[in-house]
Amino acid sequence: AQTVTQSQPEMSVQEAETVTLSCTYDTSESDYYLFWYKQPPSRQMILVIRQEAYKQQNATENRFSVNFQKAAKSFSLKISDSQLGDAAMYFCACLTKSNSNYQLIWGAGTKLIIKP
Amino acid sequence: EAQVTQNPRYLITVTGKKLTVTCSQNMNHEYMSWYRQDPGLGLRQIYYSMNVEVTDKGDVPEGYKVSRKEKRNFPLILESPSPNQTSLYFCASSLSGRVRSPLHFGNGTRLTVT
Numbered sequence: 001a002q003t004v005t006q007s008q009p010e011m012s013v014q015e016a017e018t019v020t021l022s023c024t025y026d027t028s029e030s031d032y033y034l035f036w037y038k039q040p041p042s043r044q045m046i047l048v049i050r051q052e053a054y055k056q057q058n059a060t061e062n063r064f065s066v067n068f069q070k071a072a073k074s075f076s077l078k079i080s081d082s083q084l085g086d087a088a089m090y091f092c093a094c095l096t097k098s099n100s101n102y103q104l105i106w107g108a109g110t111k112l113i114i115k116p
Numbered sequence: 117e118a119q120v121t122q123n124p125r126y127l128i129t130v131t132g133k134k135l136t137v138t139c140s141q142n143m144n145h146e147y148m149s150w151y152r153q154d155p156g157l158g159l160r161q162i163y164y165s166m167n168v169e170v171t172d173k174g175d176v177p178e179g180y181k182v183s184r185k186e187k188r189n190f191p192l193i194l195e196s197p198s199p200n201q202t203s204l205y206f207c208a209s210s211l212s213g214r215v216r217s218p219l220h221f222g223n224g225t226r227l228t229v230t
Contacts, residue, residue, distance in 0.1 A: 009156070035218065045206060045221035091158060101166060101213045103174075104149075106158040 002027045004094050006107035013082045014115050020067075021077045021110050023092030033095040034068070034075045039109075040088040048090070051075065079112075087114045118143045122207045122222030129197055130230055137192045137225050139207030145220070147213035148190040149174070150182065152203040153224075159206065165190055166213045197229040 004025045013019035025034065036048040051059045051068050058066050063083075067076045079086055092107040120141045129135055141148065149164040151174075161174030165184040179201055181193040190209075194201060205225045211217040 004158075006158075033218075043204065043224040043226075045208075045219075045224075047218055050218060093159075095218075101164075101172075102217075103161065103164070103213075104159075104219060106160075108156055108158040 002029075002094065002096055002098065002105050004092055004105050004107040006092055006110050008110045009108070010111040010113065012113040012115055013079075015084060016081055018078060018080045019082055019112065021079075021090050021092075021112065023075045023077070023107055025073050025075060025092070025094045025105070027073075027094060027096045027105075029096045031097065034066075035093045035095065035104075036064070036066070036075075036077045037091045037093060038086075038088045039091065040085075045091075049077065082114050084114050084116060087112060118220070120207055120209050120220050120222040122205075122225050124225060125223060126226045128228045128230065131198055132196050135194050135197060135227075137194075137205060137207075137227070139190045139192065139222060140188050141190075141209040141220070142188065143209065143211075143220065144187065145209035145211055146187070147211070147217075148184065148207065148209045149219070150180070150190070150192045151206045151208065152176065152201075153206060154203050162192070162205075164213070197227075199229045201227065202229050203227060 032053045034051045038046045049061045063080045089109045091109045094105045146167045150162040151159040163182040165171045207222040208219040
């Protein structure tokens, strides 16, 4: 079975500091996409960053970057210079093939708290 | 503006009273999907549709129906809602289910069944 695991139900960080959210995944497919989504209290699902499995270079979007360790099947999210607006639930997801279609498998989420 | 529109945002109903949550996208996307989100479980797929008139069960389809008569619309139907269907529901779409493309989400529907 294809799974995504986020082992940290909740994380907290001081404003302006750096925090890393963990994610591991399990898929037998060689072709997949990895995502981090952010869900603020407004409930909207916002795409933060994505990584294609065949790319070795870690994706970066401003203060957000990933550490993609393909052999270890690990896909952690690093948030630098944390801001109050970063407080949200963060979900890791893997887009992979299932019965010839691509489907998104989700982790359970990590609640990120930013301390002022 | 490219978007996925879900309605209503909030819905409170009673057990057994049929309801429909609408979903519409204006991006000409082939793939549409419904998820439910419950605390500690992340998002679980209910049903998905690869294209018009093509729908398939996801991981938790029991108690739900969908239809895809037009490309832009993908309503979620609860024929006889029960309290265990109290949840946050998301509709999403992407260009195609056969290629790797990111999902675009609606703003969610908070459903409470009493």
